[in-house]
Amino acid sequence: MSSQKLDVVVREIAEEMKAREDRGEVARYIPQLARADPEAFGIAVIDADGEAHVGGDADVPFSIQSVSKVFTLTLALGKVGDRLWRRVGKEPSGTAFNSIVQLEHESGIPRNPFINAGAIAVTDVILSGHQPREALGEILRFMRFLADDLTIAIDEGVAGSEQRTGFRNAALANYMRAFGNLENPVEYTLGVYFHHCAIAMSCRQLAMAARFLAHGGRNPSTGLNVVTAERARRINALMLTCGHYDGSGEFAYRVGLPGKSGVGGGILAVAPGKASIAVWSPGLDASGNSHLGRIALEALTRRMGWSIFGA
Numbered sequence: 415m416s417s418q419k420l421d422v423v424v425r426e427i428a429e430e431m432k433a434r435e436d437r438g439e440v441a442r443y444i445p446q447l448a449r450a451d452p453e454a455f456g457i458a459v460i461d462a463d464g465e466a467h468v469g470g471d472a473d474v475p476f477s478i479q480s481v482s483k484v485f486t487l488t489l490a491l492g493k494v495g496d497r498l499w500r501r502v503g504k505e506p507s508g509t510a511f512n513s514i515v516q517l518e519h520e521s522g523i524p525r526n527p528f529i530n531a532g533a534i535a536v537t538d539v540i541l542s543g544h545q546p547r548e549a550l551g552e553i554l555r556f557m558r559f560l561a562d563d564l565t566i567a568i569d570e571g572v573a574g575s576e577q578r579t580g581f582r583n584a585a586l587a588n589y590m591r592a593f594g595n596l597e598n599p600v601e602y603t604l605g606v607y608f609h610h611c612a613i614a615m616s617c618r619q620l621a622m623a624a625r626f627l628a629h630g631g632r633n634p635s636t637g638l639n640v641v642t643a644e645r646a647r648r649i650n651a652l653m654l655t656c657g658h659y660d661g662s663g664e665f666a667y668r669v670g671l672p673g674k675s676g677v678g679g680g681i682l683a684v685a686p687g688k689a690s691i692a693v694w695s696p697g698l699d700a701s702g703n704s705h706l707g708r709i710a711l712e713a714l715t716r717r718m719g720w721s722i723f724g725a
């Protein structure tokens with residue numbers, strides 16, 4: 415019954431979003447991303463039984479960009495545990511995703527793992543002790559394992575495009591290196607960072623990959639524990655407070671789920687115990703979060719009564 419309702423709700427939302435005229439602005443600061451189709455919209459919801467409910471362009475791969483930071487955070491915590499929090503904080507920044515201002519006053523320790531500076535520090539942790547190619551291979555294998563899909567790949571065109579134009583990220587990385595908060599050569603860390611941001615995945619693949627976050631650290635279809643329940647809970651807490659940068663308060667207010675956005679227009683969201691969800695629409699709002707993606711998630715949580723703050 416509830417699975418049927420979810421099917422109907424997901425299909426309705428996809429139709430409503432396809433028809434809307436307000437679609438936000440596609441990101442242009444990474445030249446390859448400017449080529450995305452502003453008319454695209456996809457949604458995938460994997461329920462607790464592992465059943466997929468999809469609508470619109472749910473199987474079209476897009477550049478996951480900062481959504482990848484959820485998975486690099488998971489890997490870095492697996493590698494160094496709570497020592498990670500010496501390198502990066504856990505507080506919302508209230509500033510743009512690519513802001514540099516807090517780094518000067520806060521000794522090169524980024525506020526959280528989801529702003530660019532924080533994610534670059536996390537990537538540096540994964541890289542330590544490895545060659546860039548090995549670190550990237552580890553990230554990609556993790557994504558393929560979680561999504562149970564070996565076809566997931568990096569879009570080299572997007573990675574190269576950002577590598578040629580990512581001057582702000584280079585500034586962030588060099589600045590952190592000056593404070594001793596980057597261990598590897600800046601170009602290596604940035605190379606891995608740009609490439610994991612350039613992983614291409616569909617809504618269905620992303621929602622599959624996040625199942626462990628919705629189910630206490632365990633992938634219910636394989637029965638394998640990816641992380642402990644405590645760690646899954648904590649990653650979700652960070653997504654709720656920091657996953658949408660200076661739009662995190664608005665997202666919690668309207669949607670009421672832990673979520674992580676990317677400038678490719680994707681948003682990954684977690685309804686604990688109920689579902690993992692991915693939406694995609696390339697047009698962004700002023701904070702760099704998918705405009706229709708957020709509206710679609712707001713409609714979904716309202717119609718299903720899924721907000722973590724109450725039905």
Ligand SMILES: NC(=O)CC[C@H](N)C(=O)O
Binds near residue numbers: 479480576611
């Ligand atoms: N918010 C994002 O998705 C930003 C990721 C992008 N690769 C950047 O570093 O600018």
